[in-house]
Amino acid sequence: MDITSIIAGLNDAQRAAVTAPPGSTLVLAGAGSGKTRVLVHRIAWLLQVEHISPWGILAVTFTNKAAREMQQRIEALLQQPIGGLWVGTFHGLAHRLLRAHWSEAQLPQGFQILDADDQYRLIKRLLREANLDDSRWPPRQVQRFINRNKDEGLRPQHLDAGRDPYQRQMISLYDNYEAACQRAGVVDFAELLLRAHELWRDRSDILQHYRQRFGAILVDEFQDTNAIQYAWLRLLSDTEDKLFVVGDDDQSIYGWRGAKVEHIQQFQTHFPNTRVVRLEQNYRSTGNILAAANAVIAQNPDRLGKALWTTAGEGEPIRLYSAYNETDEARFVTDQIRSLQVAGESYQQMAILYRTSAQSRQFEETLIQSDIPYRIYGGLRFFERAEIKDVLAYLRLLENRQDDPAFERAVNQPPRGIGARTLEAVREHARIHNLSLWQAAQTVIRDQQLTARAAGALTRFLQLIDNTQAQLAELTLSEQIARVIAASALRDHFAQSRDGKGQDRLENLDELIHAGQQSDLNFTLEGQTPLQTFLAQAALEAGDTQASADEDSVQLMTLHAAKGLEFAVVFIGGLEEGLFPHSMSSDNAQKLAEERRLCYVGMTRARRRLYLAHAETRRIHGSVSLPLASRFLRDIPAETLQEVRARNNYAHPRSSRVSHNDTGLYPGQQVLHPTFGSGVILNTEGHGASARAQVNFATAGTKWLIIAMANLEPIASAST
DNA sequence: AACACCGCGTTTTTT
């Protein structure tokens, strides 16, 4: 491995970034400019040229997927496995740190991780215990309050409500929540980061160790860092300039969950000796797509400034379709997908993007009607499914009896005669004596505070957990999981369920056992049992949103979910005021700027063809609205845009402009084809010899035909 | 403990 192969094939800007001298570096990486490539090559450079040990490199990403990809690409580039690199998410790294220093971080050794759903349930329980009306104190709001403050690095004692009773109550709930987590030995996602930060802040010996260890720190998607993550990086890098951060201020779309675009905007102020490299050459999209995306994002204030360019040609114009309503919009998209597929484009390379997940329904319906396979991203992930979380609750309780959220979940699932009254008594006892639910259950039984029947049921539950634990010692992880599923009677419970989902659930349980088998083969964090590692991984990496469909299928997802992906053909629906930009974001300039960035992200996903659509009427929450076309559309240069008005079989009362061109054919016109028979022109494109028409034939379906070859014969008919 | 009914909210989502 030599230097040449690390820098070969890089453009000037990429090479400047990869070979940057030690010191802090900010890489402003436009969409499709080879950002991951730069990170991967930079790490190779550090290893091979700067001779930094893998042990001394920390690379942080935002998703596990990105972390895996980076590790793989580094190994592929260097053609050897690279052990010892720290590549992972902020959360994954914080978790590893806390496992190594659990005692210094004041955590029990077997601490468990709460996911968002666990957190929500815990908050609801605390509200009930505090006798607070959850319509006045919506748990979601409390959860947001807690997480927002944790993301800012703020503990309850840092907050001052003054006389505001609302704030006071919130702070007090936050305080209760923290106490409950501490007692149970559980940490939520934000807590992982906060604890890690506090560990470093308060234990200079530990901080010193990691500062010395990491000679280089690389951060991907830097525009998405929140306050605590940024504080982390500053602590770790200290004054030594060893940060190499890569990001794009124009793609910051997670402000609503605490990301601060200011971090990237003001990076050079905090690190004055920063070398800035702009990656502006785009290897993904055509000229038209980039020109349009550049024009849209150019309207935003406070940009670091960047303009994407390409050596690829202009490519196809961007197609804009003004639909009558959302069904018409979906029909248009579906028709285009069908004809593109006939023309040789794979479904897999086509994506439908939208602002809100509710919009997927219309598209799904028309896709189903047309027998086009599709896959939706989003929704419940594997480890978030109720039946899976039920099993995990048992496993967590086996690891840590103090884990109250796990106790709450497992205690009466499946139903075993432990009713609300019994649980109320246990909770009350736990609250008064500051005990865990497990301990409280034991004492309540011992002190005979329950009816014989309730005491019997509760005793059997406690014994079930203890007995199961006794059986697990010699088993592999997957056998342990299988044992727990059987012993808890969850399998029987789901097998007997009559809600139609029983079979799915059983399959998921088997899948969980299978996941355990896979995990058996993987490495285990030092000092951890396979089960502990498995539980942490289940929380930190909840799995894919859907079983991967092998079938070639159209990809449907929100614009947010599309970030980082690319497709040959992209459709963006619902470009309407109130929907995109969303009405919830229309009240302030910052949120609008983020919506605009979201639009930019969406447009730059497209490699060759970009279709934009808006509807003139749309049903939202049951009632019909007449939205204006999105302001983003106004910013797209006319020369990159072609308006499509395919009025298929729809009568529509509003505009009926027809675009004629030099083909002599126009949408809506009836034609006759020698082999396909009669049809209607949906769309035309191109000029002269390459001009094509999309025709919907009565019997042969929709096809794109070269007009010069097709011998289409216009049939006289009244144009709409 | 299972089922029916009612009322409310309704952007984006990873860890």
Place this chain on the structure above:
DNA sequence: ACGCGGTGTT
């Protein structure tokens, strides 16, 4: 419009 969650009924 629609689904979810909370409450009340059998």
